[in-house]
Amino acid sequence: MTSLAATRRRLALSRFWADFRTHRAGLAGAVILLVAVLLALVAPLFISENVTSVVEGTGQKFAPPSLAEPFGTDESGRSILLMVWWGSRTSLLIGFLAALLSVVIGLVVGVAAGHFRGWLGGALMRVTDWFLVLPSLVTALVLAAILGGSTLTIVTAIAITTWPSTARLIRAQTLAVEARPYIERSKALGAGHWHITTRHVLPNVAPLLLASTTLEVASAIVTESTLAFLGASANKTSWGTMLRASYDFGAATNAAWWYILIPGLAILIVVMAFTLMGRALEAVLNPQLRRKA
Amino acid sequence: MTTPLESTEPAVQAAGSADDSPARRGTLRYAASKAGGALFSIAMVIVGTFFLFRMLPGDPVRNLAQGRNMTPAQLDLERRRLGLDKPLIDQFFDFVGKTLRLDLGTSYEYKRPVLDLIGERIGPTLLLAGTGLVIAVSLGIWQGTRAGWRHGTRFDRFSTGVSLVLWSVPTFWLGLLLMMVLGVGIGPIPGLFPFRGIESVDAPDGFAYVLDVASHMVLPCLTLVAVVYAQYLLVMRSSLLEEVGQDYVTVARAKGLRDDDVRRRHAVPNALLPTVTLVFMRIGFVVGGAVTVETIFTWPGLGQLFYEAVRVPDFTLMQGTFLLITVAVILMNTLADVVYHILDPRVRSA
Numbered sequence: 001m002t003s004l005a006a007t008r009r010r011l012a013l014s015r016f017w018a019d020f021r022t023h024r025a026g027l028a029g030a031v032i033l034l035v036a037v038l039l040a041l042v043a044p045l046f047i048s049e050n051v052t053s054v055v056e057g058t059g060q061k062f063a064p065p066s067l068a069e070p071f072g073t074d075e076s077g078r079s080i081l082l083m084v085w086w087g088s089r090t091s092l093l094i095g096f097l098a099a100l101l102s103v104v105i106g107l108v109v110g111v112a113a114g115h116f117r118g119w120l121g122g123a124l125m126r127v128t129d130w131f132l133v134l135p136s137l138v139t140a141l142v143l144a145a146i147l148g149g150s151t152l153t154i155v156t157a158i159a160i161t162t163w164p165s166t167a168r169l170i171r172a173q174t175l176a177v178e179a180r181p182y183i184e185r186s187k188a189l190g191a192g193h194w195h196i197t198t199r200h201v202l203p204n205v206a207p208l209l210l211a212s213t214t215l216e217v218a219s220a221i222v223t224e225s226t227l228a229f230l231g232a233s234a235n236k237t238s239w240g241t242m243l244r245a246s247y248d249f250g251a252a253t254n255a256a257w258w259y260i261l262i263p264g265l266a267i268l269i270v271v272m273a274f275t276l277m278g279r280a281l282e283a284v285l286n287p288q289l290r291r292k293a
Numbered sequence: 294m295t296t297p298l299e300s301t302e303p304a305v306q307a308a309g310s311a312d313d314s315p316a317r318r319g320t321l322r323y324a325a326s327k328a329g330g331a332l333f334s335i336a337m338v339i340v341g342t343f344f345l346f347r348m349l350p351g352d353p354v355r356n357l358a359q360g361r362n363m364t365p366a367q368l369d370l371e372r373r374r375l376g377l378d379k380p381l382i383d384q385f386f387d388f389v390g391k392t393l394r395l396d397l398g399t400s401y402e403y404k405r406p407v408l409d410l411i412g413e414r415i416g417p418t419l420l421l422a423g424t425g426l427v428i429a430v431s432l433g434i435w436q437g438t439r440a441g442w443r444h445g446t447r448f449d450r451f452s453t454g455v456s457l458v459l460w461s462v463p464t465f466w467l468g469l470l471l472m473m474v475l476g477v478g479i480g481p482i483p484g485l486f487p488f489r490g491i492e493s494v495d496a497p498d499g500f501a502y503v504l505d506v507a508s509h510m511v512l513p514c515l516t517l518v519a520v521v522y523a524q525y526l527l528v529m530r531s532s533l534l535e536e537v538g539q540d541y542v543t544v545a546r547a548k549g550l551r552d553d554d555v556r557r558r559h560a561v562p563n564a565l566l567p568t569v570t571l572v573f574m575r576i577g578f579v580v581g582g583a584v585t586v587e588t589i590f591t592w593p594g595l596g597q598l599f600y601e602a603v604r605v606p607d608f609t610l611m612q613g614t615f616l617l618i619t620v621a622v623i624l625m626n627t628l629a630d631v632v633y634h635i636l637d638p639r640v641r642s643a
Contacts, residue, residue: 130334135622137581138599142615145603146349222463226585229465231604243466247589252473260473264466271461 019284026280032273040088051082052237062256072258074242075249080262083237088266090238094154095221101159102220103213106166111197111205113167114174125171128164136161140223144232151234158223166212170205177204207285211278218274225267239263324631331627338619343388346612347381397613402605407613410598417491418594421510422583425517430572432518433525434565440526441533441564442556453530456523464582468516468589476512486511489591513590517582524578528571533564566637573629577622 020026063073071080113124143157177183183200191199227233228240229247242263246252251259372378379387391398397407440449459467473479476488487493487509497505536542537560545559584596591597595614602610 130337133334133577133623133626134338135577135580135618137584138577138615138618141584141599141603142345142611145606145611146345218461222461225463226465226581229463230585230588230600240463243469247469252469252477255473255477255479257473257479260466260469264463264470267463267466268458268461272458275457275461 016284020280023280023283025276026283029273029276029278029280032269033277036088036270036273037092039085040092043085043089047082047086049086051079051086053078062251062254062259064256065258071262072256074245074256074259075251080242080258083242084239084263084266087237087239087242087263088270090151090234090236091221091224091240091267092270094151094158094224094234094238095217097151097155098158098162098220098224099213099216101155102163102216103166103209105159105163106212107170107205107209109163110167110170111174111201114171114178115193115197115201124167128167128171131161132164132168134161137223137226140227141230141232144227149233149235151236154224154227154232154234157227157232158220162216162219162223166209166216169208169212173205173208174201177201208282211281211285214274214278214281218271218278221267221271221274239267320631320634323634327627327630331623334623335620338616338623339389339392342612342616342619343385346608347384349608392616397616398609400602400607400610400613402601402607402610407610410610411595411614411617414593414595414598416594417592418583418587418596421513421517421587421592421594422579424510425514425521425583426572426579428514429518429522430525430568433522434529434568436522437526437529437568438533438556438561438564441530441537442560444534444537449530452526456526459519459523460527462520464516464520464585465589467519468513468586471512471516472589475515488512491593513586513592516589517579517586520582521575521579524575525568525571529564529568532567533560536560536564566633569636570629570633573625573632576625580618580622 060073061075061077063069063077065072069079069081071084073079074083109124109128113121113128115121116124140157140161143160144154147153147156177200178196183196186196186200224238225240225243228238229244231244233241233244243260246256246259246263251257377384395408397411399405400407400410403410436452440446440452443449472488474482475485478484491506491509492502493505493509542555542560545555550558580596583594584599586592587594587596588600595618599611599614599618601607602614
């Protein structure tokens with residue numbers, strides 16, 4: 001029995017890999033992400049938080065890129081290269097955590113709204129739609145301002161404003177799954193709500209969830225940087241806070257183009273990588289999109 | 294700024310039993326039910342705002358005073374003036390009553406009624422966001438149509454690539470780059486456009502003033518258009534792609550119509566529907582973009598007012614602008630539902 005299931009799972013996995021491999025852009029995104037995450041993880045082995053300390057800034061102020069400082073320095077003579085490297089830890093961490101929290105909320109609400117028809121499902125959808133309409137950036141900014149700046153509050157503010165779209169997606173998929181005959185059979189055999197949702201619905205929505213999480217991380221990283229730029233940051237160096245500082249210290253008027261370009265490029269590359277990979281995953285895993293192709 | 298790229302699915306009503314009552318009445322009933330829903334949403338926003346702004350850590354009076362030195366007697370007076378000595382439920386009804394009468398309180402930063410401040414700032418925002426939206430929608434629809442109709446061509450691949458990049462770019466970074474390159478000027482290139490405020494210090498009169506404001510608007514508008522137009526392009530392209538394979542398009546071709554006519558008279562009108570609703574549905578996204586753009590280019594609009602309120606922080610002002618923006622977005626979304634219902638006969642439950 002187990003071996004049969006294991007074989008089937010292995011087959012599905014290899015088919016997924018064969019499909020995914022044909023999406024070259026998605027594959028490139030996955031490789032870039034792997035490198036970015038690895039770099040962020042190993043950063044403490046080479047540098048420490050000191051690179052972001054104003055006191056440690058030893059170089060010249062606003063020094064253009066050179067051999068010694070490949071990406072130039074900022075207003076206190078800190079190395080942009082090292083700050084971007086160290087800042088990737090905050091940006092990626094907040095991106096991943098916010099996406100995870102948002103997807104978990106979306107999953108629970110979506111499955112519940114799809115599984116429990118009647119007033120509970122209806123009420124959950126009303127709540128979801130209400131959150132969906134709220135202007136997300138403005139709401140996140142208010143939340144961050146009220147809750148105060150820490151990694152946790154920024155993560156919460158992003159997650160609260162982004163979960164509804166996941167919830168809608170998951171609900172639609174749940175409805176589709178629950179319409180199948182084997183759910184009826186399972187019910188006839190006495191399966192409860194917990195069994196049906198975790199054993200039958202969850203495995204069916206999981207692939208979609210993977211794709212939507214990947215896209216969610218991309219948007220969370222952008223939102224984090226925007227919030228940081230607008231002054232609601234976790235008080236740690238991230239790509240967003242670097243750009244904020246570049247604005248505050250007039251990098252544009254001082255012609256310090258590297259100060260603006262490098263952190264922004266870091267955001268762009270990572271977000272593009274997530275987006276490309278997410279779209280490729282979606283194309284491979286979403287049965288509706290596959291049918292169209 | 295990014296939002297998930299999923300296409301919008303306006304509430305498609307299942308076509309009900311086809312009786313012979315006029316479709317107008319169905320539309321009216323539909324609009325009324327949507328308006329009811331919107332009212333409920335707005336009520337929830339007001340309730341939510343009340344509790345959200347009372348969740349603030351610490352003493353609200355001290356928060357509002359932003360650490361200015363105040364004697365206990367002054368604090369007490371403030372507390373009574375704000376009604377904070379009353380029980381929560383009284384405060385709640387007080388707040389609701391005042392909000393419904395459009396009394397949004399007095400800003401601590403400006404020492405003026407929030408409503409007056411909003412009134413002053415709403416003009417520039419409508420000018421900037423309105424212009425940006427019109428350009429973005431026209432450009433998105435035009436380019437999306439071209440890309441979708443000639444699916445797979447170099448133009449199509451180029452457009453899709455550009456929109457994916459623009460979709461991944463944070464609005465504020467694009468703004469900073471444009472400011473640096475076109476505003477300040479880089480290397481030998483001089484700055485072409487002003488990048489601060491809405492008018493020059495020595496603003497001229499008459500037509501010259503219009504030109505002055507227009508030149509100040511170039512960079513903020515360009516930034517806003519760049520980030521919002523990509524989604525219109527992508528949706529227009531994909532909805533046109535869906536129409537291209539339909540039978541009626543084949544019939545139109547079989548009738549011997551020119552390619553241009555098939556596109557303009559048959560495919561595009563149908564493909565326009567999702568894009569038109571998207572314009573209204575994603576108004577919250579445009580608002581977010583406007584806040585960022587106005588902040589960078591110090592455009593004296595609502596977005597900048599809101600940003601200043603967050604930055605200070607001036608909670609009365611923040612609460613007022615948040616309420617206004619949210620209510621406006623809810624109303625636009627409701628409008629989208631109704632407009633879709635009127636435009637698309639297929640969803641009209643006669």
